Amino acid sequence: QQQVKQSPQSLIVQKGGIPIINCAYENTAFDYFPWYQQFPGKGPALLIAIRPDVSEKKEGRFTISFNKSAKQFSLHIMDSQPGDSATYFCAASIVSNTGKLIFGQGTTLQVKP
Amino acid sequence: DGGITQSPKYLFRKEGQNVTLSCEQNLNHDAMYWYRQDPGQGLRLIYYSQIVNDFQKGDIAEGYSVSREKKESFPLTVTSAQKNPTAFYLCASRGPPGSPLHFGNGTRLTVT
Numbered sequence: 001q002q003q004v005k006q007s008p009q010s011l012i013v014q015k016g017g018i019p020i021i022n023c024a025y026e027n028t029a030f031d032y033f034p035w036y037q038q039f040p041g042k043g044p045a046l047l048i049a050i051r052p053d054v055s056e057k058k059e060g061r062f063t064i065s066f067n068k069s070a071k072q073f074s075l076h077i078m079d080s081q082p083g084d085s086a087t088y089f090c091a092a093s094i095v096s097n098t099g100k101l102i103f104g105q106g107t108t109l110q111v112k113p
Numbered sequence: 114d115g116g117i118t119q120s121p122k123y124l125f126r127k128e129g130q131n132v133t134l135s136c137e138q139n140l141n142h143d144a145m146y147w148y149r150q151d152p153g154q155g156l157r158l159i160y161y162s163q164i165v166n167d168f169q170k171g172d173i174a175e176g177y178s179v180s181r182e183k184k185e186s187f188p189l190t191v192t193s194a195q196k197n198p199t200a201f202y203l204c205a206s207r208g209p210p211g212s213p214l215h216f217g218n219g220t221r222l223t224v225t
Contacts, residue, residue, distance in 0.1 A: 009153065041219075043217050046213040046214070046215075099163075100161055104155055106155050
C-alpha cells in the first residue's frame with residue numbers, strides 16, 4: 001500500500017512534443033505529491049508539487065494533473081526541449097508524518113532536437 | 114551558498130570492508146534522509162533522522178548504520194553485511210513539515 005507505480009520507464013519525443021508521465025498510488029492518506037527532475041550524476045531537484053485539494057497545477061511548461069478518485073497523477077511537459085532530457089520521479093508522502101517520500105521507479109525522458 | 118554536500122563523489126572499496134559516506138548540510142534543517150538509487154528501482158529509503166541523536170530505519174536498512182550527533186551531519190556507514198552495496202547514494206534534508214526535500218549530488222559507491 002506504500003508503493004507508487006510510475007510509467008513509462010522510458011520515453012522519447014521530438015522537440016516541441018508533450019511527454020506525459022503517469023503515477024498511481026494506493027495509500028489514500030498520502031497528501032503531498034511532488035515531481036523531481038534528475039540529470040546524470042546529480043541529485044534530484046524538485047520540479048513541481050501538488051496537494052490533493054486541487055486537480056491541476058502549472059508552473060511554466062510543467063503541469064501536474066491529479067485525479068483523486070482514481071488515485072493517479074501525471075506530469076505533462078509542454079513544448080518540450082532537448083534540455084528537458086532527464087530522469088523524472090514522482091513521489092508521495094504524508095505531510096503530518098515523518099516527511100519521508102515514497103518514490104516511483106523513474107522515467108528517463110529523451111527529447112530529440 | 115546553502116546546500117547539501119556529499120563526499121566523496123566516487124568511492125571504491127573491496128568486498129568485506131566497511132565504508133562511511135559523508136553528508137553535511139548548512140540549511141539548518143532538522144530532518145535528514147539517506148536514499149539508495151538503483152537503475153529502474155527509483156529511490157529507496159535507508160535511514161532517516163528527524164532530530165539530533167535520533168534516527169529510524171527506512172525500508173532497506175539492513176547492512177547500513179547511521180549516526181546523528183550534530184544537526185549538520187548525517188553520515189552513512191555501509192557495512193560488510195550489505196549484500197549488494199554497489200549503488201548511487203543520495204542524502205537529503207527537509208525543513209518544516211510540508212516543505213520539499215533537498216538532495217545532495219550523491220556518492221557513487223562501487224564494491225568489488
